[in-house]
Amino acid sequence: MIRLTIYTTQGCHLCDELEAQVAALTRQPIEWLRVEVSDDDALLASYGERIPVLADDEGKELESGHKLERLSDWLYKRGWLDEAALEALTDSVEGAPPKGAHQISGRRFLG
Template identity: 50%
Template sequence: MIRLRLYTTLGCHLCEQLEALLATLCAERYRLERVEISEDEGLVAHYGVRIPVLADETGEELDRGMEPERLAGWLASRGWLDETAWQQLQQQLSGERSPEVAKRAAKGATLRGGRRYLG
């Protein structure tokens, strides 16, 4: 099982997007440690405008992991990308950009009226 750390803060919708994408695209079992940055001034100074930030066990970080292409590339470079899920997500995302009925972008995420909802 791989261990990942997510630097986040309460109510961060981008962090929720990253978590939904991670659940969809990661082929490996993982444990996600959420680090609340608002409780530490140093973390706020370092991550405040960068969240969500995902870090692997070696400490290598990914900023803006809520962008599917960035997360897929980061996972692929570690051999953790579910290629089938990524291909399906790419097809769904290209469908969202067309004027068709909104489609699911990630497990548990739905697009309605131009906004993404989890759940």
């Protein structure tokens, strides 16, 4: 089982994204410790502008973990990365058009 701490705050969409990516890329049971930074002035000062921050059970932190390249490298170094899951995830992202994209007379529009 993987034990991870995520420094977060209520309504953090990047935190939700990060948790989902970790679950998809590890395919292992994860025990999450969610630390609400807004409840403590020291945590807020330290993590408030950096969330989400992910930490392993040794306290080694990952900032900007919602960026796939940084997250996959961090997981790989710990032996937790499911490389087939990463390949499947990157294949589905690379060729996909942006959501809501459409073309009119050869011009691409979003929305």
